[in-house]
Amino acid sequence: MSGSSDEKKPLTCLNMSKTKIEEDPSSLDSVISNLPLTIVPSIAKSLASCANQQENNLRNRTFRPGITKKYRKRAILKNGECNIVQSKLSQKRLRFLQDTFTTFVDTQWRWTLLTFGLSFILSWLLFAVIWWLIAFTHGDLEEAHLPDVQAENGWKPCVYNIYSFTSCFLFSIETQHTIGYGVRTTTEQCPEAVFIMCFQSIYGVFMQAFMVGIVFAKMTRPKNRTQTLLFSRHAVICQRDGELTLMFRVGDMRKSHIIGANVRAQLIKTKTTKEGEIMSQYTTELSVGTDGCASDLFFIWPMIVCHKINQESPLYNISASDLIQQERFEIVVILEGTVESTGQTTQARSSYLAQEILWGHRFEPVVTYNKEKQGYEIDYSKFDSTLQVDTPLCSARELAEYHKLQEDLRASATGPGGKLKNI
Secondary structure, rough: HHHHHHHOOOOOOOOOOOOOOOOOOHHHHHHOOOOOOOOOHHHHHHHHHEEEEEEEEHHHHHHOOOOOOOOOOOEOOOOOOOOOOOOOOOOOOHHHHHHHHHHHHHOHHHHHHHHHHHHHHHHHHHHHHHHHHHHHHOOOOOHOOOOOOHHOOOOOOOEEOOOHHHHHHHHHHHHHOOOOOOOOOOOOOOOOHHHHHHHHHHHHHHHHHHHHHHHHHHHHHHHHHHHHHHHOOOEEEEEEOEEEEEEEEEEEOOOOOOEEEEEEEEEEEEEEEEOOOOOEEEEEEEEEOOOOOEEOOOOOOOOEEEEEOOOOOOOOOOHHHHHHHHOEEEEEEEEEEEEEOOOEEEEEEEEHHHHHHEEOEEEEEOOEEEEOOOOOEHHHHHHEEEEEEOOOOOOOOHHHHHHHHHHHHHHHOHHHHEEEHHH
């Protein structure tokens, strides 16, 4: 491969327009461009593939979801819910009933409210039947012993002013909730009535505490805090400090911040082992961080979480065309921390499929200083907005080989002391 042929087909896989080389003979770039070069075949092949990708896949740099008809099934939905369906569990109902409180907290609101209402109505009816049986066995429901004639014949009932089952039902409600209207009261005539009154009072307090506790725990779950934690709709890949970097944005809508926020990312992809075993849900941890910090966040404004695609990254061999046409994987992102207002730990989740990663884009800034308000202003209308930037379409491995080749060429063009060799 010679320098003249390079002018027709560039060696670089960078998505950049050609620039004219200066004619100054002392220029290092001009010397290198005129050198007769010999390239290792493997590197030449990879560079040629990069050039082909640049020409054939330039139109795909602005790829967005909706073009591909078929999507890989998600493990984590965009709203953070786990797309998991359990089946063939032995003694499932018994195991769930043994942990009744957690079962009611985890169930849907309509079932919780239905259980809340039925627990009271059924208990009222049950004790109303018991009170009716006590009055019936004692003879209080006979016509000669009804409340209107009790003063005349001197009959003393178990409970005053009981006419029918409706009266027993009303007395059951008054006893269980200690309402005490003063019309129906228990007498010392029937010991069983005194015992049932004590038992129902204790049961009513226990039932109210149990059901109110379920509703309160369900309303104050830290899971609801995740509704105000935001993940960007897309992830992006672009160059940052000379390295291809995968990035996504996280934000918090509330003024009460997440304390000790920590972000993680995991790649779920099919892997075949050396023994031929196919692991369809193989999970790999991705090293992520923000700016110059690690995965721990000082989460006061929206932040961009980065993953450098280097030799340790599972995305090292993936190019733009692979991402769009061939690769099938899912990146699960997890944000954990303590809710400042309640002190409870919460976890927000989201995921990105290969089709939801924009190659050659970066996020628009959303934080600016407002002089009028004397504070930093966050524009959430730009939270998902991205800008198209020049980015290599080849993989990070091919890009690293290209950069290494450039360094070798510059080293061969310079002599001792960094001086240019005479050509």
